[in-house]
Amino acid sequence: ERLSFHEPKEQDGVCIVEPPDEVFEIGVKRWSNTLVGYFVGKRIPFKVVKEQLEKKWRKWGAVQVVTADNGNFLFKFDNNTSCDQVLSNGPWEVWGAYLALKRWEEGMSLCKDSFTSIPVWVKLANVPSELWTRPGLSYVASALGVPLCMDAATSAGNRLSFARVCVEMKASSSFPSSFKVRRRNGTLSEVMVQYAWKPSVCSVCRVFDHSSKQC
Structure with missing residues (x-):
């Protein structure tokens, strides 16, 4: 052509x-x-x-x-x-x-030489029911990184035992097992986090996809 x-x-x-x-x-x-x-x-x-x-x-x-x-x-x-x-x-x-x-987003790099962030699926348990909305879960999941999406069951709200969301997390993250959410009455609720898969992170340069032994 x-x-x-x-x-x-x-x-x-x-x-x-x-x-x-x-x-x-x-x-x-x-x-x-x-x-x-x-x-x-x-x-x-x-x-x-x-x-x-x-x-x-x-x-x-x-x-x-x-x-x-x-x-x-x-x-x-x-x-x-x-x-x-x-x-x-x-x-x-x-x-x-x-x-x-x-x-895919306009302007994104297709080079993966240094993975400083990665999408990770997580389960969030004990999320306050009043936050079981798209805006509410966006705030809750932001404790871990940048929320990307949620699964169909979470979106439909027919499974309140846990919310399943995909979050873009940084290699510098501590990958916490829990965090707290302050409700409108001032009380703190502890949200438990379970990772479907936790990536290995180089402790030297803080990027994904290779171990500290390779750095």
């Missing part, structure tokens, strides 16, 4: 390419229903990833698997609902390796 030439600019002796907004919008639209993922601690062959995840995610529609830089994968779906279903039904594993998944 033919490409077209667009005159670049020069500033202080540096060549600078400045595409217009409409060019960026075309790219954003193309990747809008895409998840970005990588396997922590293990390299999985592309063929295995494609076959395994296509089979596991088949019930939510077709997925196009694309390999990116340094072990990253892009999973492109036909619609936003499929993305939500895959995220909310995680975590996912292939060959025993945890697949860290998050939504």
Whole structure:
């Protein structure tokens, strides 16, 4: 397919390419229903990833698997609902390796040289019932990191024994087993945390995906 030439600019002796907004919008639209993922601690062959995840995610529609830089994968779906279903039904594993998944966002780096944060599924027990809402659980889960999503049962509110949410946590996190929430009457409720999978963190450089012995 033919490409077209667009005159670049020069500033202080540096060549600078400045595409217009409409060019960026075309790219954003193309990747809008895409998840970005990588396997922590293990390299999985592309063929295995494609076959395994296509089979596991088949019930939510077709997925196009694309390999990116340094072990990253892009999973492109036909619609936003499929993305939500895959995220909310995680975590996912292939060959025993945890697949860290998050939504594609404009400007995000596809290089995973230093994992300073990672999506982790957690169970939150003893959450006050008055906070069992999307805004309420967002506040509660923020004690651990940046809340990304919750599973279908948590969203429906038909299982109040625990909330299951996915949180992007930093490598510098202490991965607490509990924290407290102050209710409107001033009392403190202790929320218990259970991790579906806890990643190993290098104690030297505080990043994921390699041990302190490698640093």
